Amino acid sequence: MLLASSLTWGIPLNPESESQAKDYLEQLEPEYSLKCNEQMEKRWAYITNVTAENEQASVEAANAFLAYQGTVQSTIKEKFPDWNSFTDPTIKREFKFLAMKGPGDMKPEEVQEMNKLVTQMETAYSAAQVCEYGSSPPDCKLLSLDPDIIEKLRSVKDFNELAYYWNAWHDKVSELVSTKDYSRFIQLQNTFAKANNYSDMGEFWAASYDNGKADFSAHTFQKEMLGLWGQLKPYYNKLHAYVRMKLRKTSSYADKIKKYGYLPANIMGNMWAQEWTSLEGSTKPYPNAPSLDATGAMIKEGYTVDKMFQVADEFFSGMGLLPMTDTFKEKSLKVKPTDRSVVCHASAEDMCKGKGSTDFRIKMCTSVNQDDLVIVHHEMGHIEYFMQYTDQPIIFRDGANPGFHEAIGDCMALSVTTPKHLQCTLKLDLGYSSLCDQTASTKADVTEADINFLYYMALQKFPLFPFAISMDSWRWGVFDGSIPEAEYNKKWWEIRQDNQGIVPPLERNLASSGLDAAAKYHISANVEYIRYFISYVLQFQFYESLCIKAGEFNPDDPNSKPLYQCDFAGNTAAGDAFGNMLKLGFSKPWPEALQILTGKENIDISSILKYFKPLFDLIDRELQDNGEVVGFGREFEESVAKDYVSGFYEKEASRYCNLVSVAEFNYETNLLSDEAEQAAQDASREYAEFEMREFTANISQFDYKQFIDEDLKRQLS
Numbered sequence: 001m002l003l004a005s006s007l008t009w010g011i012p013l014n015p016e017s018e019s020q021a022k023d024y025l026e027q028l029e030p031e032y033s034l035k036c037n038e039q040m041e042k043r044w045a046y047i048t049n050v051t052a053e054n055e056q057a058s059v060e061a062a063n064a065f066l067a068y069q070g071t072v073q074s075t076i077k078e079k080f081p082d083w084n085s086f087t088d089p090t091i092k093r094e095f096k097f098l099a100m101k102g103p104g105d106m107k108p109e110e111v112q113e114m115n116k117l118v119t120q121m122e123t124a125y126s127a128a129q130v131c132e133y134g135s136s137p138p139d140c141k142l143l144s145l146d147p148d149i150i151e152k153l154r155s156v157k158d159f160n161e162l163a164y165y166w167n168a169w170h171d172k173v174s175e176l177v178s179t180k181d182y183s184r185f186i187q188l189q190n191t192f193a194k195a196n197n198y199s200d201m202g203e204f205w206a207a208s209y210d211n212g213k214a215d216f217s218a219h220t221f222q223k224e225m226l227g228l229w230g231q232l233k234p235y236y237n238k239l240h241a242y243v244r245m246k247l248r249k250t251s252s253y254a255d256k257i258k259k260y261g262y263l264p265a266n267i268m269g270n271m272w273a274q275e276w277t278s279l280e281g282s283t284k285p286y287p288n289a290p291s292l293d294a295t296g297a298m299i300k301e302g303y304t305v306d307k308m309f310q311v312a313d314e315f316f317s318g319m320g321l322l323p324m325t326d327t328f329k330e331k332s333l334k335v336k337p338t339d340r341s342v343v344c345h346a347s348a349e350d351m352c353k354g355k356g357s358t359d360f361r362i363k364m365c366t367s368v369n370q371d372d373l374v375i376v377h378h379e380m381g382h383i384e385y386f387m388q389y390t391d392q393p394i395i396f397r398d399g400a401n402p403g404f405h406e407a408i409g410d411c412m413a414l415s416v417t418t419p420k421h422l423q424c425t426l427k428l429d430l431g432y433s434s435l436c437d438q439t440a441s442t443k444a445d446v447t448e449a450d451i452n453f454l455y456y457m458a459l460q461k462f463p464l465f466p467f468a469i470s471m472d473s474w475r476w477g478v479f480d481g482s483i484p485e486a487e488y489n490k491k492w493w494e495i496r497q498d499n500q501g502i503v504p505p506l507e508r509n510l511a512s513s514g515l516d517a518a519a520k521y522h523i524s525a526n527v528e529y530i531r532y533f534i535s536y537v538l539q540f541q542f543y544e545s546l547c548i549k550a551g552e553f554n555p556d557d558p559n560s561k562p563l564y565q566c567d568f569a570g571n572t573a574a575g576d577a578f579g580n581m582l583k584l585g586f587s588k589p590w591p592e593a594l595q596i597l598t599g600k601e602n603i604d605i606s607s608i609l610k611y612f613k614p615l616f617d618l619i620d621r622e623l624q625d626n627g628e629v630v631g632f633g634r635e636f637e638e639s640v641a642k643d644y645v646s647g648f649y650e651k652e653a654s655r656y657c658n659l660v661s662v663a664e665f666n667y668e669t670n671l672l673s674d675e676a677e678q679a680a681q682d683a684s685r686e687y688a689e690f691e692m693r694e695f696t697a698n699i700s701q702f703d704y705k706q707f708i709d710e711d712l713k714r715q716l717s
Helices: 004-009 018-047 052-079 089-098 108-127 145-155 159-176 179-195 201-209 218-247 277-283 295-300 305-318 326-331 370-388 402-416 419-425 433-437 448-461 464-480 485-500 530-549 572-582 590-598 606-625 634-668 674-697 710-716
Strands: 129-131 142-144 347-350 360-363
Touching: 018 052, 018 089, 018 347, 018 360, 052 089, 052 108, 108 159, 108 179, 129 159, 142 145, 145 159, 145 277, 179 201, 179 464, 179 485, 201 218, 201 402, 201 464, 201 530, 218 277, 218 448, 218 464, 218 530, 218 606, 277 448, 295 370, 305 370, 305 402, 326 360, 347 370, 360 370, 370 402, 370 572, 402 419, 402 530, 419 433, 448 606, 464 485, 464 530, 530 572, 530 590, 530 606, 572 590, 634 674, 634 710
Parallel strands: none
Antiparallel strands: 129 142, 347 360
């Protein structure tokens, strides 16, 4: 195996020679893979056995790999300074991104500090535990986030117990990951970015989404993402309003939610309110129609974790895609060990064994439920991508952009979680047995069961959009300095309230030295998150294209069955099309990869809107029929209050007041009339009932103390 020094001096001093550059890349490949593997082996040992010793070894290996990448950067700079003038676009692309993969001229001690800090934050997150509700240290039962607290948030309905777990987790991680440490880490991240000729780490991250166009920049990329969110936000807000309306009718939360207000973060069934599927049972449009949640049926059918991995593997291989390798089956960690601490956050790992590798692994603390069945497909999608591009040069052994990598398995899961697939292929009894006899691909009436299915999927998908854009909007501001350290917590909640429409169950100490953002793994572990935002759009674009290729959907035929009913399981034409895109890895700008599968070069939301159209048609009708207003936030609420007071309330209150005045005048001018006396009493009673009715239904629903308009506040108080 060649050493770094031989790579540096073994290439003749001819920086303009593309043939020399090609030779260099060929010599580099096996050594780069070896150094990457050494780092990955130490990381795997750490994330599957969190000890101080393994943590230190992982940090040292990360430092060594970054140092090695630095030698590659130096070689490129010294031997091939004019690589940007190469005519071969593939060689040019390899050099462009190899030149980014390293610390540049960052000081070694700063690199070491940076890696130590991020590993400490990840360890703190993974090792954090809180006391079980109703108990206190030192004798309490300690619960980890995954799976203990996650399961509590899904299943418990008591508001106070949920508030306890939500607050306890945020308090614990915020205690372990201080704002001071995180701020120092951000400084080091920006130093790393500047050492690679980027203004800050936000700009460095954006380079992974370079579309190959001359006008690409971090600014245009971030603007594009915010634009996509602007298109999706009206639909999220409708779902938010619908769930808010439904939850106000439940006995558990009726007194916790206001008609025009935010939703409490602790009751959404997820620590970060990024998916709401646990609310489906109490809020679904048709309570008596079948539900999609297959967890009960999986348990009834005796599903195990191994069975979940097996059906996912069979789904990929059934389409003619690559089956999981023997090494994958032997070395993956599928369940949480009882004898040691692990990083339970699910991940897929490419062990960097070089071209033709078969060593790919999943690390996951799997439970038998539908959410984890989806996650298994998601993580296996990463593995499939790894295997498909394994023969690419190492710098191209990556997704077309990070969002592609996240979308692969989720696209497959869209097919797996159709009612027909769950009922008829996986043999899970969900009450959809009539679908198993249907072979027609023609349009049918939208059923109540269809709407419930789409509702479940909307609860799974749409809440991610505002959370993901909030998370990295916050980090973009932290990186570029527009969000100073003193405002980390304050801005974190302002952005999330504006986008997600949620609030903590109890007021947070925004001036504390802790960091609420660190309660999310991807903050503590420093994983950019816009990839998930992109993937949740891309997966529907991929899905529609595969459905068309499988003959399961025809967008030009009004009589085609709807997109949401498509199941392309076992269709090799769809598998071949998917594989052709996956094989490219990172070798081409992502719009070219997207076009190969979808015929489009742009990320757009048309597919997701086609998929959910029947649901949002129903939501629009129900919100209107129930007098619900879509939106949240002070400006929205104050605007609604002004319109209400100056419009409906003024008109109706004046009418009732007039009726009372007339009735009282008639009685006062005819005191002997029992009829006039009764009419006056009836008018006063009806006016009082109107006031009470409006106070309960509307006035009490406004959080008017936050309003700016003092006259409006007095009118409502």
